[in-house]
Amino acid sequence: MPPKVQAKKAGDLEDYSDLATLPQAKIFKFNLVFKSFFSQESRDKVTKRVQENLVATSADKIKTLSRDEIVRYGKEKGTILDQNQLMALPQDDPKRNLSEVEMVARAAADRLFEMSVVIRRAKKEKLLKHEEEINAKGGDDHTAGLGFDLDAVDGLIWMPDYPQTKDEAFALAQCGHSLTGVFEIVEVPRSDAEDPDEDEGEGGSDEDDED
Numbered sequence: 001m002p003p004k005v006q007a008k009k010a011g012d013l014e015d016y017s018d019l020a021t022l023p024q025a026k027i028f029k030f031n032l033v034f035k036s037f038f039s040q041e042s043r044d045k046v047t048k049r050v051q052e053n054l055v056a057t058s059a060d061k062i063k064t065l066s067r068d069e070i071v072r073y074g075k076e077k078g079t080i081l082d083q084n085q086l087m088a089l090p091q092d093d094p095k096r097n098l099s100e101v102e103m104v105a106r107a108a109a110d111r112l113f114e115m116s117v118v119i120r121r122a123k124k125e126k127l128l129k130h131e132e133e134i135n136a137k138g139g140d141d142h143t144a145g146l147g148f149d150l151d152a153v154d155g156l157i158w159m160p161d162y163p164q165t166k167d168e169a170f171a172l173a174q175c176g177h178s179l180t181g182v183f184e185i186v187e188v189p190r191s192d193a194e195d196p197d198e199d200e201g202e203g204g205s206d207e208d209d210e211d
Contacts, residue, residue: 014114019117023120025123027155030181032182033183037186046185066160070111073111074110079110101171108177119154
């Protein structure tokens with residue numbers, strides 16, 4: 001569901017009037033777990049490299065949604081309230097009974113919805129461009145979808161530090177979202193004696209001798 005509209009400044013409302021015309025999108029939400037390393041130095045080095053390069057080298061295919069961004073977004077939209085704000089609400093307002101975990105989950109769901117709309121709009125543009133190219137070549141509606149992978153993942157969202165606990169994951173699931181995948185990064189020992197290049201070279205030499 002679209003996030004509920006909160007009181008905002010004039011001109012600050014997002015237009016979702018095109019929502020019904022947008023195609024559904026396959027969005028892969030994932031996290032990386034830096035699980036096992038032989039030293040803190042190795043862990044820090046790999047973590048730093050991933051943080052600096054994963055999104056930057058993805059050709060704009062991977063978007064990031066961090067806990068800080070979720071909290072900041074929730075406070076701006078009025079989804080996350082502090083204790084004073086909660087106490088100021090009417091006694092019968094259901095928000096008074098929400099825990100911090102539940103408020104953060106709602107903020108995350110609203111932000112994910114907004115990000116999904118951007119991805120769906122981009123997919124629609126790609127489909128329309130593809131159909132125009134097909135029609136320009138003399139195709140018709142029956143062939144417009146050919147050559148376009150409808151099963152491909154349309155967007156990837158890296159959530160590096162949310163959710164982190166079972167309670168957070170459950171609260172997010174209650175809002176209709178969950179991580180699609182969690183990838184573990186481990187450091188694997190490698191013998192100094194191992195040299196794949198040397199093995200390949202020996203194989204090539206044997207073939208030459210046979211000729």
